[in-house]
Amino acid sequence: MKQSCVSAFARAARSLALAAVVLGFGAGSLLAQGSTGKIEGRVRDQAGAPIANAQVFLVGTAFNALTNPQGYYFINNVPAGTISVRAAFIGYKSTQVDGVKVLAGQTGTVDIQLEQTAVQIQEITVVTQTQPLVPRDEVTTKQRIDGEFTSNLPVDRLNNVLALQPGVVSSPTNNTLSIRGGRTDEAVTYVDGVPISPGYRGGNNVGSLGTELSVATNALEEASVTTGSASAEFGNAQSGVISVQTKTGGSSYTGSFGYESDEPFGKNISLGFNRLQGSFGGPITRNLTFFLSGALEGQKSIASGIDAQLSPIFVQAGIDTTVAVPTALGDPTADTTMVPVYNYAAYRGDCDEFSGSADPGIADNYGVDCQGGRTPYSARSTYQLNGKLNYTFGTGSRISLTALASQFQGRAFSQNRDQTGRVLTYQNLYNPQALIAFRQWSRVFTLNWTQNLTKSTERALALETFLSYQQDRTLQGPMTTEGEASTRDPFGGFLVGPIDFLFDFGNFDLNDELVNNYRQNLAGTRRSPLDLENRVQYATTDVYRNNAYGLYNRGSAGADMQFYDNGIGSPLGTRLVMYRENRLVGKANLDWQFDRYNRFKFGGEITRYDLGNYSHQLDDQIFSDVFLEKPLRYNLFAEDRLDLGDVVLVAGLRYDWYHTRASRPVGFPVITTHPDFDPNNPDAFFNNPDLFREDESHNYISPHIQVSFPVTERTNFRLSYAHQVQAPDFGVVLQGINSDVNLTNTNNVYGADVDFGKSITFEFGLRHAFNDDMVLDFAAYNKDNLSNAANRLVSLPDPTTGVNGNIRLLTNADFGNTRGIDVRLDRRFGNLFNGTLSYSFQDAQNTGSDPDTYIDFGSRVLNAISGGNQPPPQASLPTDFNRPHTLAAAASLTFPNDWNQGSTVGTIFENVGLFATFRYSSGTPFTACSLGSTDQDVVSGDNCDREFPEGLNQSRLPAFKNLNLRLTKGFALGGLDLTAYLDARNILNFRNVIQVFTQTNDVRNLDEEENEFAANATEVQDEAIVSGVDVSEDGTIDLTFGDIADPRAGCSTWTTEDGVPAAPNCVALIRAEQRFGDGDGMYTVAEQRRASDALYNTIRGVHNFTGDPRRMRLGVEVSF
Known part of the structure; x- marks a missing residue:
């Protein structure tokens, strides 16, 4: 029956819809x-x-x-x-x-x-109704994830489940995902119909890694990842679209509350993990519902690999003694400083290892409880909040308001020297002013209005609009004294309130004044929180052997590590990172079902960005980056969906446009050092388009077509083809626009006004339903990656010298191809079993895995013919995330409360559930280095010094294997349902190697280990000789000082190798001998070796080369 009238409200909505289309404001209601x-x-x-x-x-x-x-x-x-x-x-x-x-x-x-x-x-x-395993009208490959199924799996994040889908490749930690060979930032994420992916995606060479909203699993209604060719309705993604729908309240009240923890399983397994989560939803009035959910996680320690407890980390535990250190020995007029020497207690490690020490304090670990495999001062915490109101009216019109928030913050603790020269957190553990924390938080507020304008039995016209305000923030830097102390060991690992940073958005405003000061290099102005004109006062010092090992580790190979005791500046390179992004997203489209078979949509989307980025070494302007810009992006699309039942055809066109609206130096990146720059009239330079020019806008029209039709009664065939484009990472494009190369370094990387990244995708697929409970899906695809962002060495005329100079500049020069097949089997047995099994083969190749591949690797290799820098690759090579083979599964086995009622088996298994995930995948590739001493310390992922004997990414890590299980048991508790569960991650304790030495292709490098000890032993023995202490031919150092009662009393004449008084060094060596030796005062080479190896293994231990070992948790959930 056709409606005979349309309300004034509907007429107004119709006018608004037409205006929205005419103005190009809004975005498509993404049916797909x-x-x-x-x-x-x-x-x-x-x-x-x-x-x-x-x-x-x-x-x-x-x-x-x-x-x-x-x-x-x-x-x-x-x-x-x-x-x-x-x-x-x-x-x-x-x-x-x-x-x-x-x-x-x-x-x-x-x-x-x-x-x-x-x-x-x-x-x-x-x-x-029994739901089909897959929808009948699927026209491209899309993997679906049910929220209820996900909440029962042994996973913490949606990414953990996405990594199990065919076509999706994950890092070992699931922190990053690659979809069908695409770069890890080439997917876009939608939540409740609006894109939430930031414009700044973390590719900036020196800035923030970026942040993005996280949705808790208990708020998830459904998620999907489109790995095949996308429709014209959505875009700004080269590789895939991840869509998340949050829960909406129903017609009755429901809720749950849960808690889980790993602390009952001991400190060698436990990370001090605790999780609280809850949800509540239902009706408010007629047709108005609400839903609220939240999840809070705390973790007292970062995760480490296998046997982390075998590599102790020591914390200060009070003062051992205070010694007098004169400026010169034997000079009665010399100034004397009283220097405290600290006790060092094992925090991470096994206290029994040192319980036999001759020193009672060391034997008792100074009263400090050992924490097994937990790393000190490394707590981190997350929360996710979700709220939704949903109101329906008329014949299906609705208004919804969604509010989402997430936060991830904690103490930064770097313990893996995955890059040569990286400063590790352990080096500043006794210098708390230089310890770093981070905070990342996001907010999304979305208003959705869907209005049915007209509706009959076969036709409908609807307007769908969205308005979304979104925020992303990152803050990283040193903490205040109070902030550092309060976050060392928080209760439950929970960090809910913001960490107290020394510098933040409140006391160090990221504004135009700061950008102008930086761009013009105005001395005496606010460019850094510290005084850049008096930097020496912030220098970091390491004067004595202030550690439990009695070692300096100055200048030795690979794993050398100084322990700093004061300062926040050079050589640490301590950095303040502040990133903020505000987005206003508007979307509107008209959805016209103009007959039973055709559904036509057209509309668009506009996003206004407000970006601010500050990344600056606290005491040095080199390799810093500051900008405030407001890019603009929009798209328009038109698409028709012809649905004949068995045959579905979707065809559309999409128009994408973006403009950074930023200005930058023309040609060579010089500003204040340019010959035409007048400090008395800077505007003359910035307003001259021949010297400082605004970027251009970019646009692209892309075709999209998808078709599905039956081959047999139970078999469907599908084809899809699309051009998919993505605006480049604004953090990469805007990088360095305010940095004068002569005030930083020629190794500084500069963004440029580049075009869209483009991919051309084609796939065909078959889906066969053996029956209603078993479906097999097969897809084969080809994807050509065109014009990927790539930093290159570009020769440009330098106006300050009159000759050409090489600049590391952003281009669209990277390209590649990915081919592969995806297979998925869905199987269920009634209500007892439901599971998926998938296999993926892919060959992902590109000239770069990210914009920095060439400048980090290829440009640092000497060309054998020219002797200069190796030119960029002319053929694609395996990408960093290329895993040729992946086998994955997710399954649930649940026994209802009436299963085999009355039998013994039924009594045991009723309300029991078993949920599992499994993943086996090829290892990721890495680049081997040539044999030789210069590359002894290079591990996979880092670049070799000079030569790659077999080319980029020609070696491969071992395969990755993981099996997670969750066993549940349900009970009735009055009117409530109570579920207790055991959650086991990596239950078979697979040893997953995630890093190797590039020269040995192993987790050990005996040559580096020997070189490190040789350097340490020589240093200690030479210092002892200079200090007049007996050193035997076999290297044993006599620290008895004539067998005096307290050998520390003999340290007054101890000096460094160059004759500088250093009594604290002597005390440190005495304690090292008592800790790693037998305490007889004779510091043998074997004891020196144990001390050296103990420190070496904190960096090079197997825990830094392997993934998580077995982890266990207990949990309970109450629901109604």
Whole structure:
């Protein structure tokens, strides 16, 4: 029945829709990746005859429709989730279908049969629908993740589940994902229909790694990842689209609260992990619902690999003694300083290792409890919050408001020297003013209004609009004294309130004044929180052997590590990083179902960015970056979806446009050192387009086509083809726009006004349903990556010298190709078992894995012919994330409370659940270095000094293996449901190697180990000789000082190798001998070796070369 009238509200909405399209404001309602789906079907009587004008509605909402003469009905724009569909007609008994799963972007079929009755009765027939394993109208490869299924799996993040999908490759920690060979930042994420991916994606060479909103698993209704060719409705992604739909409150109240912890399993397994989560939702008034959820995690220690407890880390535990240190020995007029020498207690490690020490303090570990495998002062914490209001009215119009927030903050603790020369946190453990913390937080507020403008039994016109305000922030830098002390060992590992930073957005404002000071290099102005004109006062010092090993480790090979005791500046390179991004996203589209088979959409999206980035060494301007810019991006699309039931054809066009709206130096990156720059009239330079020019805008039109049709009754074939473009990372494009190369370094990397990154994708797929409970899906694809962002060495005329100079400049020069196949098997057995098994093969090659590949690796290799820098690659090579083979599975086995009731087996297994995830994948590639002493310390992922004997990424790490299990048991607790569970990660304790030495292809390098000890032993023995202490031919050092009662009393004449008084060094060596030796005062070479190896292994121990060992947790959840 066609509507006879349209309300004034609808007429106003229609006018607004037309205006939105004309102005190009708004964005497409992403049917393929949006937050809503479609329900259609037929209403028939018991004889199979259609019933016309029957009313069909969704229980608890305003969504409704009437059937046409053929009994057909449809309802568009239904929020994703599980619903109940009811049909009614005069003279028939109403029928309600429960358990209908609405999938975002898909069409679900719900056919309803009504029973005729002579008398109108209120009784309702209730039936439950079994959902198909895959939707019938899938036209491209898209992997779906059910929220309820995910919440039961042994996972903490959505990324953990995405990594199990075919076509998705994960890092060992699941922190980054690559979709079908794309770079790790080439996917876009949508939450409830709007994109939330930041414009600054973390590729900046010296800045923040970026941040993005995180959604807790208990807020997840459904998620999907499109790995195939995308439709025209969505974009700004070269590789894939991740879509998340959060939960909406239902017609009844539901809620849950849970807690889990790993602390019951001992400190060698436990990280001090604790998790609290809860949710509550339901109706407020008629057609108005709410949903709230939150999750809070705390972790007292960062994760380390296997056997971290075998590599102790020591913390200061009070003062051992205070010694007098004169400026010169034997000079009665020399000044004397009283220097404290500290006790060192093992924090990470096994206290029994030193319990036999001759020194009672060392034997007792100075009263400090050893923490097993936990790393000190490394707590970190996260939270995710979600709230949603949803109101439906009319014939299915709705308004929803969603608020999302997430935070990740903690103490930075770098313990792996994965890059030569990296300063490790252990080096500043006794210099707390230089210890670093980080905080990343995001907020998203989204208003969605969907208005049905007209609706009949076969036609509909709807307007869908979104307005979203989004914030991302990153802060990294030193803490205040109070902030550092309060975060050392927080209760439960929880850090909810902001960490107290020494410098933050409040006391060091990121504003135009700061940018201008930096760009013009104005002496005496605020460019850094510290005084750049008096930098020496901040220098970091390391004067004595102030550590538990009695070692200097100055200038020795690879794993050398000085322990700093004061200062925050050079040579640490301590950096303050501040990043903020505000986005205003507007979307609107018209959704026109102009007949039963055709659904046409057109609309657009506009995003206004407000970016601020500050990354600056506290005491030096070199390799710093500061900018404030406001890029603009929008897109328009038009798409038609022809759905004939079995045959589905989708065709569309998309127009993308972006403009940084930034200005930068023309040519060679010089500003204040340019000959034409006048410090008395700087505007003359900045307003001259021949010297300082605004970037240009960029645009691209891309075709998209997808088709699906049956081959047999149970087999469908699909094809898809698309051009997919993505605006470049604004952090990379804007990098260095205010940095004068003559005030930093020619190794500084500079952004440029580059074009979109482009991919051309093609795939075909087959889906075969063996039956309703078993479906096999196969896809083969080819993706050409064009014009990827790439930093290159570019020769440009230098106006300050008159000759050409090499600049590391951003281009679109990288290119590559990925080919592969994805196979997925879905299988279920009634309500007992549900699982997926997938296999992926991919060959991902590119001239660069990220914008810095060439300048970090290739440009540092000498060309054998020219003797200069090696030119950029002319052919693609394996990417860093190329894993040729991946086998993954996720499964659940659940026994309901009435299973085999009355039997012993039934009594044992009722309400028991077993949930598992498994992943086996090829190791990632790395570049081997030539044999020789210069590359002894290079590990996979770092660059060789000069030569690559076999080319980039020609070696490969061992395969990665992981099996996680969760065992649950349900109980009734009054009117509540209680579930207890055991969660086991890497339950088989697989030894996953994630890093190797590039010369040995192993987790050990005996040559480096020997070189390190030789340097340490020589240094200690030479110092002892200079200090007049006996050193035997075998290297034993006599620290007895004539067998005096307290050998520390003999340290007054001790000096360094160059004759500088250093009594604290002597005390440190005495304690090292008592800790790593037998305490007899004779410091043998074997004891020296144990001390040297102990320090060496904190950096080069197997825990830094392997992934997480077995971890266990216990948990409990109460729900209603």
